[in-house]
Amino acid sequence: MEARFIASISEIPAAQWNQLAGIDYPFLRHEYLLLLETSGCTDRESGWVPLHLTLFRGEQLIALMPLYLKSHSYGEYVFDWSWADAWHRNGRDYYPKLVTAVPFTPATGPRLCLAEGESAAEIYPLLLQAVKQMAEQQEASSWHVLFPDEEAAQVLEASGMALRTGSQFHWFNQGYTNFDEFLGTFNSRKRKSLRRERRAVAEQDIELRTLTGAEISSADWEKFHFFYQMTYAKRSGHGGYLNKEFFLGLGDAIGEHCVMVLAYQHQQPVAGALYFRSSNTLFGRYWGCEQELDCLHFEACYYQGIDYCIAQGLQRFDPGAQGEHKIQRGFTPIKTWSNHWIADPGFAAAIADFTRREQEHTEQYIDQAATFLPFKQTE
Template sequence: MAVVVVSHCHYCPTYRPMNPKSSPFLGHIPSHLGKSSSGQSIRNSVHTSRINALFWGPRKAVEPPEMDVSLGDFTLTGSGSEGVSANVENPKKISVSVISSISQVSSNEWDACNLDATGSEKFNPFLTHGFLSSLEESGSAVKETGWMPRHIIAQDECENILGVVPLYLKSHSYGEYVFDHSWADAYYSYGSRYYPKLQCCVPFTPVTGQRILLRDTSHKDQVFDILVSAMKDLTEKFQVSSLHITFPSESEWHRMKDKGFLQRIGMQYHWKNRNYKNFDEFLMDMKQSKRKNIRQERKKISAQNLTMKRLRGYEIKARHWDTFYKFYRNTTDNKWGSAYLTRDFFHNMGSKMGDHVLLVVAEEGDELVAGALNLIGGDALFGRLWGCLPRAYYPSLHFEACYYQAIEAAIELNLDKVEAGAQGEHKIQRGYLPVTTYSCHYILDEGFRKVIDDFLVREMAQVKLVTELIQDSGPFKDGIH
């Protein structure tokens, strides 16, 4: 099977999905799955101007349930894990349920689960109540756009929240960055319904992080197992084709294998901080040709009379968000993609996330001409979105705003790494090296499950090979990895 590298930079938040009919598929489909006479295609049901919710299928399409769902009560056994410093009293029983909006959980309780799951040193801003609620309140990740919130919560007998899972019932595969369009096409070709499906993730955000967020009780391993079982039960209860957990932590990915999930890996490019004191010290680790190229690119910024600024928290005003939204829409419109995020999202997220937001802007005189949005975590700077004025072209500005300013900020903030998003081979020569990302897939149909599993085994071997080849021919001096 040939290696297909999809060139997609997370700073360009859109992509044109591959034609499922022409893409290399998984293998042979089980003969017992009869082919549909309808020949219905995914592509005909998604508009490029705006993703709409389309819970559809060739036959027997089921409108997803609107009500909240109880997934049962569970008794916790034993005294729990040893050596755990509990932040809440150890529970005896928990109840698990599904909620239709994150607003049904207090921000304090949700964020306590997020912080306990990672610790402050690896705090992930995308899993906060503030970020996820901004997606819902702004109309970005809601039923109307094909992202129906179906978050799972676990409560003890005193109604303390012990665990949460960000979960969505989806009517398409857009905004996920782990591509399964060919899987959906195969389902429809053989008369089965792939959508709706369940997606455990942060919408529109290919950032690795915990997906099962747990309070630090001595029973947290049991609560983890219960929540994973609850997700699988919900897949059956909703009669959907599959459950997907995208960009989980590596430890969660390994644990999911024993729970019947198929394993998949991907690749991103991250910059690593080797205790650099400044940008020049980083450059000295690069091969001479790469170092020279970066310096030449950076010189072009001042030569164009551009001024770069890094704005954080209260420094970012409403006018900045309004202008950045124009940049964002220019990017999506030019890439034939969909504007996943609304104007309100940026205002809401900015007000809720405070100093965790870093907006890099480029000014020509008094005018904002481009910008790059970043979020600051406990040990990482996360690059999100990029855009500039319509019909404007500034050589090397994309690289400066998205990559070099991010590196300088990470050094200044003493962060371990910069995650500049999905794909983008042009990042390599600018100091960003490949790292492995993960996803887990629970497929109900046994026939399709076997076919997809076979495909994933072959794909994993290819991804590992490409990663090794890039690392061996990287932009750094010998001995620096």
């Protein structure tokens, strides 16, 4: 078996990559990762240098994982700034580091993909050894696997990588037939509050339109990119991680996964929310607006997503990272995972101790957050 690092996903045919990564989870599709590259969102200038790892038996691709050489920690959503500061205070360089993740996307999913019939117990140690050798070549401080599924996270922990537990807030479909049935599970006060928010949007003469796939025109994509830029500029002082070329290419790359909600006021588009979907999950990703309108963010980013899940029979709605305001709107706190290999033994021991202690606090936080869910109390 031979490990090969590739500087562009274009070095692997799409059909070959997708056979292992699958085509249901949109963010690991060859087409999606290639679009990030060709649009210039993942390159040396952005600080996301592709270095994807593949494993071959002869000329047969048997394993793969996305991998990037990073010169910063932006766009990851598993925060390690304090670790970088510790390296700096000790006169060491934390960057570059190696990261296995979907850029700018805190959505749990496959990270290490194996061909059918291959043994994880046999393949994972080979991949780990290859990454460690590459880390030495690149003088990288560490390797981080962000938002793997629970099974992969546990296998990586058993392989010697520290396991870090995080939290998000997801909505789960309990077989609802409509939004009112979902609201019927709320206690009276929370139900009235949510209805008040939806009513506030309607009273501002705002119309929401949900578009999917080919229904999303190039003009819609351009307008959405404008909203995205405007909102990032207000919040962060820059135009966002993703450029116009990326958004304009999404329809051709993975249009069947795209769901866009556009908000119109007096027949003019004023805001938008972009989702991606798999066969059972809706992923809320990006939001933007021209002006802040009362409760519109909640409507476009959460309630329209719930409506869509119910109508389409999707089982889960992952609206993205952070946001305790989601709890009172029916989003349940859940665990997320990441794994971390640190080259320096002293720092590795400190990080492992930190993640163990942090896990206790995270689990306590999740338990406490769940007490604020809006649902009626049951016996």
